[in-house]
Amino acid sequence: MACQAYDRIEPLRTGEVRVAGAQLNFLDLPVEETFFRMLRFAEFDIAEMSLSTYVLTLAKGAPFVAVPVFPSRAFRHSAVYVRRDSPITDPADLAGGTVGVPEYQITAAVWVRGILAEHYGLPVESVRYRTGGLDTPGREEKLELSLPPAIDVRPIGKKETLSRLLLDGALDAVYSARNPGPFNTPDGGGLRRLFPDPEAAERGYHDRTGIFPIMHTLVLRRDVYERHRWLARELVKACERAKAAALSGLGETAALRYGLPWLWAEVERTRAALGEEWWPYGFEPNRATLDTFLRYSHAQGLAERRYEPEELFAPETLEEVIV
Structure with missing residues (x-):
């Protein structure tokens, strides 16, 4: 797995959170290097990828399959x-x-x-x-x-x-x-x-x-996905656990987890502005953001057609499992 070790991804790198059924060899690489190597040489089983680039690969043989995990988001x-x-x-x-x-x-x-x-x-x-x-x-x-x-x-x-x-x-x-x-x-x-x-x-x-723009998603190389269909959902579950572990201490005030004296105040401002789940993974919470991006991509001459958000992701990751 090649991905920058963001705080929300770091527990996967350290092994604190594991992907059930798999052992990760985690490469903490700058995003530009990961994108280049995955696109040119398909070196990795799992990789962080630009959302725009991924959408364009759908018309070029669809060599990758995305899961609704978004390690990078940013207002622009x-x-x-x-x-x-x-x-x-x-x-x-x-x-x-x-x-x-x-x-x-x-x-x-x-x-x-x-x-x-x-x-x-x-x-x-x-x-x-x-x-x-x-x-x-x-x-x-x-x-x-x-x-x-x-x-x-x-x-x-x-x-x-x-x-x-x-x-x-x-x-x-x-x-x-x-x-x-x-x-x-x-x-x-x-x-x-x-x-x-x-x-x-x-x-x-x-x-x-209501949009917090998505920048990157996670993709599996298609041959890996087709051999191990179960991996898509297990990857999403592991990333959800990693994110929860990373964000749980952001607003701690008893002993500051990070070296920013007023981080707790920023967490409170963010929660007030964006809601309790301000960095959502999964399909439904991100449908409107994805739909807007796909509209932009097509209107700007990039995507060959107006894709629907459901077309982007492994079907195993689109539905909730009711237990």
Whole structure:
């Protein structure tokens, strides 16, 4: 199993939580490495995978089968960067402009484009997209794309980076799940986020929609799944137990489990805003979020058709077992 050792996954890595009937050889890898190796070489039996990438593989022979476990979720209003001196103050101002994205198909970019189109009046096709490495040259799309003519996507130069092009004025904005390197300096390196208070924008978005965007899912290689159909459900059960173990001590006040003095207060704020089960696994609690993402993927020229959420996952994981 290749997956970043998030707190909600860590008990699987340590063996505190086991997958019934299996022994895990857990590889704690950066997400980009896991995605690349699984897509190019199918090296792992189980792997974390970009939700967008997984959806695109369904039309390319469906080599993987997902389970409704979502190790990575993130709001993405905070993922839009412009130059500090840019006149752009509203997403609609980007119409007619040029935006950098590491890859057109990455999940974070799908969410950003969909949210800006649906909620801020910036049609997807009104922007030119340039793809490449954020701070290191040479990144390419992991999958070959066949996009409508109205959507303009081209790679940047082999020695160029999105961060540098943004600072130099060749790009009007960058959509990136990671902070551009210059932004990590104390003064922001000449960059700023487009949304001046992204947390407020993200909380407002959740209040309106109920959506906490899904970034990644877990997949099994199809040949492994077809040999061991039972593994899909057992993996979901183990991940549920691992998540429960990880999150159980977040709000502890007697002896702080983590090195953040007011983490308990953040837990209370999160619970008030998102509910008691703020990081749900399983199909039904995530149906609306998945349906929105699939609508965005198709509308942006990525998915060949509008998939239904049920089509994404092993059928064994879609129904509750009544005992």
